[in-house]
Amino acid sequence: MSNEEILHEKPLVVHESDHASHEHHKQSFISKYIFSQDHKMISRQFLVTGIIWAVIGGLFSVIFRLQLGFPDQTFPILEDLFGHWAQGGRLDPEFYYALVTMHGTILVFFVLTAGLSGTFSNYLIPLQIGARDMASPFLNMLSYWFFFAASIVMFSSLFLTTGPASGGWTIYPPLSALGDAMDGSKSGMDFWLASMALFIISTLLGGLNYITTILNMRTKGMFMTRLPLTIWAFLFTAILGVLTFPVLLSAVVLLLFDRHLGTSFYLSDIVINGKILPNQGGSPILFQHLFWFLGHPEVYIIALPAMGITSEVISTNSRKPIFGYMAMVGSFFAIAILSFLVWAHHMFVSGLNPFLGSFFVLFTLLIAVPSAIKVFNWLTTLWKGNIHFTPAMLFAIGFVSLFISGGLTGIWLGNSTLDLHLHDTYFVIAHFHLVMGVASMFGMFAGIYHWYPKMFGRFMNNTLSYMHFWTTFIGAYLIFWPMHYEGLAGMPRRYYDFSNWESFKMFAGLNTFISIVAMIVFAAQFLFIFNFFYSIYKGRKLTEKNKNPWAGTTMEWTTPIHPPHGNWIGEIPEVYRWPYDYGKDGRDYIPQTEPIGAEEKQH
Amino acid sequence: MIVAMNKEKKIIHPLKFVMYAACASIVMIFAGLSSAYLVKRNQGNWITYDVPVIFYYSTAIIILSSVTLLLSRRAFINRQMRQYKMWLFFTVVLGFTFVLLQYFGFKELWASGITITRNVSFSFLYVIVGVHALHVLGGVIALLVMYLKSHSRKRKNYDQIYIDLMNTYWHFVDFLWIYLLIFLVYIG
Numbered sequence: 175m176s177n178e179e180i181l182h183e184k185p186l187v188v189h190e191s192d193h194a195s196h197e198h199h200k201q202s203f204i205s206k207y208i209f210s211q212d213h214k215m216i217s218r219q220f221l222v223t224g225i226i227w228a229v230i231g232g233l234f235s236v237i238f239r240l241q242l243g244f245p246d247q248t249f250p251i252l253e254d255l256f257g258h259w260a261q262g263g264r265l266d267p268e269f270y271y272a273l274v275t276m277h278g279t280i281l282v283f284f285v286l287t288a289g290l291s292g293t294f295s296n297y298l299i300p301l302q303i304g305a306r307d308m309a310s311p312f313l314n315m316l317s318y319w320f321f322f323a324a325s326i327v328m329f330s331s332l333f334l335t336t337g338p339a340s341g342g343w344t345i346y347p348p349l350s351a352l353g354d355a356m357d358g359s360k361s362g363m364d365f366w367l368a369s370m371a372l373f374i375i376s377t378l379l380g381g382l383n384y385i386t387t388i389l390n391m392r393t394k395g396m397f398m399t400r401l402p403l404t405i406w407a408f409l410f411t412a413i414l415g416v417l418t419f420p421v422l423l424s425a426v427v428l429l430l431f432d433r434h435l436g437t438s439f440y441l442s443d444i445v446i447n448g449k450i451l452p453n454q455g456g457s458p459i460l461f462q463h464l465f466w467f468l469g470h471p472e473v474y475i476i477a478l479p480a481m482g483i484t485s486e487v488i489s490t491n492s493r494k495p496i497f498g499y500m501a502m503v504g505s506f507f508a509i510a511i512l513s514f515l516v517w518a519h520h521m522f523v524s525g526l527n528p529f530l531g532s533f534f535v536l537f538t539l540l541i542a543v544p545s546a547i548k549v550f551n552w553l554t555t556l557w558k559g560n561i562h563f564t565p566a567m568l569f570a571i572g573f574v575s576l577f578i579s580g581g582l583t584g585i586w587l588g589n590s591t592l593d594l595h596l597h598d599t600y601f602v603i604a605h606f607h608l609v610m611g612v613a614s615m616f617g618m619f620a621g622i623y624h625w626y627p628k629m630f631g632r633f634m635n636n637t638l639s640y641m642h643f644w645t646t647f648i649g650a651y652l653i654f655w656p657m658h659y660e661g662l663a664g665m666p667r668r669y670y671d672f673s674n675w676e677s678f679k680m681f682a683g684l685n686t687f688i689s690i691v692a693m694i695v696f697a698a699q700f701l702f703i704f705n706f707f708y709s710i711y712k713g714r715k716l717t718e719k720n721k722n723p724w725a726g727t728t729m730e731w732t733t734p735i736h737p738p739h740g741n742w743i744g745e746i747p748e749v750y751r752w753p754y755d756y757g758k759d760g761r762d763y764i765p766q767t768e769p770i771g772a773e774e775k776q777h
Numbered sequence: 778m779i780v781a782m783n784k785e786k787k788i789i790h791p792l793k794f795v796m797y798a799a800c801a802s803i804v805m806i807f808a809g810l811s812s813a814y815l816v817k818r819n820q821g822n823w824i825t826y827d828v829p830v831i832f833y834y835s836t837a838i839i840i841l842s843s844v845t846l847l848l849s850r851r852a853f854i855n856r857q858m859r860q861y862k863m864w865l866f867f868t869v870v871l872g873f874t875f876v877l878l879q880y881f882g883f884k885e886l887w888a889s890g891i892t893i894t895r896n897v898s899f900s901f902l903y904v905i906v907g908v909h910a911l912h913v914l915g916g917v918i919a920l921l922v923m924y925l926k927s928h929s930r931k932r933k934n935y936d937q938i939y940i941d942l943m944n945t946y947w948h949f950v951d952f953l954w955i956y957l958l959i960f961l962v963y964i965g
Contacts, residue, residue, distance in 0.1 A: 309791035378802055386794040416802045424809035427904060437893055437900035439817070455822035455897045460813055467809070 209319075211311035212739040216318045217296035218629060221622070223325060224289020225703065228615075230329075231280035236696045238273040241265045243689025245671045245682075259337070267670045271340040272358050274668055276332070278343030279366070281611065283373055284328070286476040288321050290618045291415075294479055295384045295408040297625065301730035302402050304393025304749060306740045309386040313379045320376035324369045331365030339366035342668065344465055347440035347458045351432040354446050364433070367426050374419045374426075381419075384412035393729075395749035400766065402728050402753040403489075403496060406503050407482025410510040411475050418471040418514075425464035432456070459524055466517035474513045477577075477610050478506065480617020481548060484570040487620045488552055490726045491567035492559025493762060495754035498551045505544030512541050522590040523597045531590045538588035545581055549574060560757075564724065565639035566624035572647045573616040579651075580609025583658065598668070601661025604654045612650045619643075619702070626706075627723050631735045632713030638705040642698055649695035656684050727765050728753045796942050800949045803912065807953065810908070811960060814901050818964070824896040825965040828958070829885045832906075835878035836958055839913070842871035843951045846920075846944055853940050858927070865924045868947070872917040879910045902961065909957055913950050919943060 210216060240249060241264075248263030259269035296314065300307055308314045331338040340358025341349035345366065353360045388401070388409045428439040432453075440461045441453035489496040496502060515537040522531055552574045561567065583605040586592050596602060619642075626634050665678050672678040672685070716723065722731035729749070733741050747767040755764040759774060817823070849864030883903065887893075893903045923943060926934065 310795055313795070378799070382795045382798045382802070385798055386791045390789060390791040390794055416798055417805050420802045420805035421809035424806050424813065424908075427908065428810075428813065431893075431900065431904060435893060437904075438897050439813075439900060442822075457817060457820055460816055463816065464809055464813060 209315060211307070211315045213296045213300050213308050213311065213314060214629070214737065214739075214741075216314055217293050219318050220288055220292035220296060220321070221629075223322065224285050224293060225706070227280050227284040227289065227325065229699075229703070231277050231285060232696050232699060234273045234277040234280070236693055238265070238270055238277070239689040239692045241270055241670065242672075243686040243692075245673045265670075268340060268357050269337060270670050271342075271668070272337045272362070275340045275342055275358070276328075276338050279328070279339070282343060282472065282476065283370070284321075284325060286611070286614050286618070287377065287415075287472070288373070290614060290621075291408065291411050291475065291479045292318070292321065292380060293618075294404070294483060294621050294625075295380065295412065297629065298402075298404050298730065299384055299387050299408055300391070301628075301733065301737070301741060302405055302728050302753075303388060303391065303396050304729050304742075304746045305387060305391035306742075306746070308383045309391060310383055314383050317376050317379035317383065320372050320379065324372035324376060327365055327369035327372060331362050331369070334360075334362050334365065336360040336362055338362040344462075344469065345429070346465075347429065347432065347461050348444055351429060351440050352444070352446060352451075353433065364430075367430055367433075371423065371426055374423050377415050377419050381412035381415040384408055385416065388412075393746045393749055396729075396766075399500075400749055400752045402482075403485040403499070403502050403506075404479075404482040406506050407478045407485075410506045411478045414471040414475050414478075414510055414513060418468040418475075421464055422468035425461060425468075428464075429461065459521070462521050462524055463517070466520045467514075469520065470517040471510075471513040473606075473610050474509055476614045477617075478509070480573060480614040480620075481506075481577075483617050483621040483624070484552065484573045485548075485555075486728070487566045487570040487624050488555050488574075489754055489756065490624075490724050491562040491564055491570070492556055493562070493725075493756045494555055494559045495756055495758075496551065497554040497557075498547070499752065499754065501547050502551055505547040508544040509541060512537055512544070516541065519588055519590075519593070522593045528590065535588060535590050539585060541588075542581070542585055545577075549578055549581070562724075564623070565634070565636060565643060566620045566724075568640070568643045568647075569616045569620035569623060572643065573613050573620060575647075576608050576613040576616060576650065580605055580607070580613060580654075584609060595664070596661060598666055599661035600657040600665050600667060603667050604657035604661060607654050607657075608650070612646075612654070616646075619646075622706070624724065625730075626709070627716050628730055628733075630710050630713070631716050632709050633716070633723070634705050634709045634713060638701050642701040642705070645698035645701075646695055649691050649698065652691045653688050653695065656688060660684065725763050727755055727763050729766055732765065732767055790938060790941075792938060792942060793945065796945045800945070803949070803953070806908065807905070807957065810901070810905050814905070814960075815964070817897055817901065822896075823898050826891060826898060826902065828902075828961050829882040831878050831882040831885060832958060835875050835882065836954065838871050838878060839875045839951050839954055842868050842875065843948050845871060846947050850940050850944055853937065856935075862924070862927050865920065865927060869917060869920045869924050872913060872920055872947075876910050876914050876917060879906060879913075882906070905957060905961070909950070909954060912953070916943075916947055916950055919946070 206212075207215065210219075237252070240252070249260075250263040252260035252265065253263050256265075256269065259266050259272075265273075296308075299305070328338075336357040338358065339345065339350070339362045340356065341363070345363070349355050349359055350363050351359075353363070388405055392398075392401075428437075431437040432439050432441055436453075438453035438456035440458050441451065441456040442458075444451045444453060485496055485502060516534055518526055518531065518534040519538045522534075556571070583601065587596055587602060587605055623634060623639060626632075660678075660681050663677065663681070665672065665681060673682065716735050718735070721735050729747065732747055734743060749766045750769045751764065751766055753766050755766075756762070758764060759771075845864045845867040849861050849868060852858075852860035852864060883906070886899070886902070891899045891902075893900050920943065923939065926932070
């Protein structure tokens with residue numbers, strides 16, 4: 175099937191005029207904005223849904239930070255909002271767990287997987303490789319609607335009488351397998367599982383499309399070695415997703431059997447309320463293995479797109495070729511392979527055989543090598559560059575900073591001996607929030623600020639963007655840096671109230687400080703949200719002269735300002751060079767679509 | 778011009794590639810279940826069993842259905858539409874028979890006291906065979922749709938791609954079953 179047939183489904187008749195092929199492509203409101211098969215619209219749907227989820231997930235963290243920062247105070251507004259979940263203005267402990275669980279689930283899956291990879295894979299893959307659309311626009315549309323259905327199910331679980339799932343985002347059995355264990359293990363858990371099953375289907379449909387499109391639909395001359403690094407990142411992300419999410423599906427199926435059909439895959443020798451359960455012979459550790467076989471690659475599913483976007487943004491705004499293109503690709507590959515071999519480092523304290531653990535320590539520490547290669551390549555790309563501090567560039571540099579700060583503590587946690595002490599403390603919270611949570615959010619912001627003019631044909635407001643960046647960047651460090659100290663002192667995660675412990679009383683002030691900063695940072699995100707939606711309608715418009723505002727070399731900037739479904743009017747341009755010809759032969763940049771000149775040095 | 782685009786070099790049809798990748802991800806579901814099976818089996822409290830004889834019959838049926846599907850594909854390529862429809866029909870029937878036989882296999886197991894909750898080894902047997910049967914059932918539905926479409930008077934399909942996709946998927950679930958049967962019989 176050629177690129178043309180994908181849009182029209184029937185073999186094409188040759189058109190006389192360049193525009194004719196799109197004139198009969200009139201779309202109704204529903205087929206254009208709702209059940210759209212255009213990858214650009216699907217991408218924007220993913221983005222907006224992701225933003226809504228980010229607000230909800232972020233709000234939850236603010237609410238449970240209220241409890242952590244001010245454990246002895248009451249907030250009557252909470253009772254108005256949550257009713258019996260916050261009687262007398264104090265969060266119910268069960269509800270606190272629900273908030274923590276949903277914060278993790280929402281941010282990891284709905285924002286940083288669907289919102290990040292869904293948005294940018296969809297938007298950039300066809301545009302940057304020179305394709306009219308995805309390999310299967312229909313499956314692509316289904317991918318979004320499965321995500322939407324998953325969102326609806328997860329969102330409705332928030333309104334159940336017994337509350338949403340509350341066994342932690344990792345839903346370890348037996349808590350998640352036994353409805354009698356607590357309120358959050360009742361129907362909230364079923365909603366969680368149903369939602370996640372839909373979400374897995376969405377990710378698979380999306381991932382299949384991304385891989386196929388990248389491997390099969392590139393325009394003439396776009397060899398794999400000429401792909402922008404964003405595309406390489408999306409390729410490895412999709413491969414990881416397609417190979418690991420099915421394993422989570424198996425785990426979920428077994429869990430559903432345990433919950434409803436009385437099997438004992440994960441259950442053995444359990445007493446609830448003095449009643450001995452008949453379940454025999456299961457193993458909760460089995461679930462942990464299956465979960466983390468997805469769970470760890472999931473971390474890279476979140477981080478790789480952010481790395482790809484960062485590479486692209488840093489190179490463009492330093493006006494320099496990316497340093498070590500092949501090393502970047504190689505380290506993507508190495509990270510993808512290693513991510514399959516490290517899952518048990520989440521289970522060092524589960525009674526894992528220490529001999530087995532030593533292999534997982536080795537592989538875990540090996541990930542530092544490709545990660546360091548990437549970091550050094552970003553730094554050397556910045557080195558002596560003609561740096562343009564656009565908002566996207568600031569966020570990209572912020573990503574590198576956060577990735578280093580969070581990545582270094584990964585070396586601590588990857589050692590099983592140190593992990594015995596640090597496991598499930600605030601040290602872990604600080605580590606993963608910096609290295610994949612906030613860092614990937616920064617990658618996402620970099621992507622949004624960088625490609626916003628392409629997505630909407632208008633600019634975002636710079637002043638608001640800078641305010642957004644500095645508040646978020648400083649705030650992120652102020653929130654998560656102190657958590658390292660709390661974690662080293664042994665302060666455990668997921669606890670509701672620390673004021674009863676003599677050892678953790680000294681952190682009361684610090685916890686209040688963290689909570690206040692968290693609120694400020696959350697509030698600052700509304701600068702972005704306002705800016706985002708306001709600029710769609712009122713932002714400064716791109717002009718034909720300025721349609722490549724960041725002077726990028728990649729193909730998406732060769733399309734019209736508002737690309738039609740099909741992206742290019744007339745032929746898809748041919749590609750003659752790699753995407754990083756910045757500052758070559760005395761020229762600021764040379765687009766990929768420009769033929770190699772007679773006297774030009776070749777790469 | 779647009780004509781030029783159709784000459785773009787393609788190594789493999791994109792939809793075929795989607796199907797291969799989808800098969801890979803289905804493999805991962807069963808890899809997850811198989812490895813869970815092995816891990817659990819080595820932790821003791823495991824009762825071995827013999828797979829019901831019906832499963833061997835169903836194996837013969839699904840292999841036969843792969844053959845009839847291949848025959849229908851050949852007939853399609855040769856534009857022998859009557860034979861194409863006939864072999865497709867047989868495949869639908871055989872596929873449905875397979876699912877039915879798996880169900881009877883379950884019934885036989887259940888009657889002999891091997892219920893899903895008795896031991897985790899039996900739970901695994903039900904889940905693995907059941908999840909596979911669901912994949913076959915999906916294939917049967919797709920085959921049925923294809924068969925009904927082949928009778929449509931309004932639309933004639935001469936595009937081989939959907940035939941090829943169906944073949945890939947069907948032979949894939951066929952091989953998957955053979956693997957699972959060998960796994961269940963030898964590992965027990």
